[in-house]
Amino acid sequence: MIRINALTKKYGELAALSNLELTINAGDVFGFIGPNGAGKTTTMRILATLLTPTSGRAFIDGHDVLTHGRTVRRLVGYMPDFMGVYDDLKVFEYLEFFAAAFGIEPRKRKGIVEGVLELTDLQSKKAAPVDSLSRGMQQRLGLARVLIHDPKVLILDEPASGLDPRARIEIRGLLRELKKMGKTIMISSHILSELEEISDHVGIIEHGQLVFSGTLAQLRQRAGQQSKVRVRVVQDHDKAVELLSALPQIADVHREGEIISVTFHPGQDADGIVARTLVRADIDLIALEPEQLKLDDAFLQLTRGLVH
Numbered sequence: 589m590i591r592i593n594a595l596t597k598k599y600g601e602l603a604a605l606s607n608l609e610l611t612i613n614a615g616d617v618f619g620f621i622g623p624n625g626a627g628k629t630t631t632m633r634i635l636a637t638l639l640t641p642t643s644g645r646a647f648i649d650g651h652d653v654l655t656h657g658r659t660v661r662r663l664v665g666y667m668p669d670f671m672g673v674y675d676d677l678k679v680f681e682y683l684e685f686f687a688a689a690f691g692i693e694p695r696k697r698k699g700i701v702e703g704v705l706e707l708t709d710l711q712s713k714k715a716a717p718v719d720s721l722s723r724g725m726q727q728r729l730g731l732a733r734v735l736i737h738d739p740k741v742l743i744l745d746e747p748a749s750g751l752d753p754r755a756r757i758e759i760r761g762l763l764r765e766l767k768k769m770g771k772t773i774m775i776s777s778h779i780l781s782e783l784e785e786i787s788d789h790v791g792i793i794e795h796g797q798l799v800f801s802g803t804l805a806q807l808r809q810r811a812g813q814q815s816k817v818r819v820r821v822v823q824d825h826d827k828a829v830e831l832l833s834a835l836p837q838i839a840d841v842h843r844e845g846e847i848i849s850v851t852f853h854p855g856q857d858a859d860g861i862v863a864r865t866l867v868r869a870d871i872d873l874i875a876l877e878p879e880q881l882k883l884d885d886a887f888l889q890l891t892r893g894l895v896h
């Protein structure tokens with residue numbers, strides 16, 4: 589549904605995107621993750637036809653964003669990272685304004701506005717001024733707004749940023765609803781765990797390049813290739829470090845007080861060999877526990893030290 593080929597965007601000397609390749613399947617919720625300045629907003633603005641790339645192409649449902657802007661804009665609902673402020677506008681006026689801007693016939697506008705208010709649970713705020721809404725409600729209103737023309741594709745730039753946990757859960761619930769309606773959703777964040785529950789696929793971008801694209805299971809597998817164990821021994825810590833460092837399966841050993849952290853080479857997670865080595869050397873082992881890699885660690889592992 590979304591396809592990006594060799595997309596490059598330069599701001600003067602700075603390449604915000606360099607030859608970015610990305611595919612998002614129809615009906616997927618795609619988590620677009622990257623640290624600040626990685627190029628998420630730049631990518632999304634190009635897809636939303638608001639920004640022209642320096643080179644490369646991008647397609648929404650087969651339509652080129654550069655040459656078929658009108659068609660693409662009808663297909664896409666884009667929610668920017670910062671919404672403009674509309675003083676004195678009431679919620680329903682705000683939505684009716686956008687319905688008019690999308691060219692929806694006057695007699696149909698009211699029904700459509702009611703529909704999106706219901707979906708985003710904002711009916712009770714219909715007559716409230718937009719600027720009186722909490723941040724969470726404003727984000728829901730932002731979603732209501734991009735749903736007005738019933739787009740197939742939603743491009744949401746950090747919709748959960750600055751929200752409290754409750755508002756985040758509400759947004760997540762709403763996104764699930766939208767997925768059920770068959771929408772393809774691209775959603776950005778700089779926090780992987782924030783999108784963990786709702787994303788079918790994730791893409792990790794850094795310095796304008798995709799460093800990973802796949803399912804969360806694939807991401808875990810990829811990051812989990814280097815598994816770690818934490819070892820605790822009674823005494824002979826230095827000897828234990830020395831013995832373990834000499835094992836070919838082990839990439840790194842370091843000691844922090846009582847705890848010895850052991851990192852295996854990718855694909856090697858032979859806990860057994862650690863225990864055996866220590867016991868054979870008569871070192872009393874008190875504990876040996878695997879360290880579960882969390883998704884955010886996976887993210888750090890994938891983005892750390894990338895040469896660019």
Ligand SMILES: Nc1ncnc2c1ncn2[C@@H]1O[C@H](COP(=O)(O)OP(=O)(O)OP(=O)(O)O)[C@@H](O)[C@H]1O
Binds near residue numbers: 622
């Ligand atoms: N209009 C602009 N002029 C010059 N440089 C820009 C402009 N917009 C973005 N950049 C630069 O391009 C790079 C990518 O920016 P972009 O906003 O796409 O990143 P992002 O991933 O959305 O970051 P954030 O998490 O902070 O929102 C950054 O280095 C940014 O400083």
Ligand SMILES: [Mg+2]
Binds near residue numbers: 628629630669745
């Ligand atoms: Mg951004």
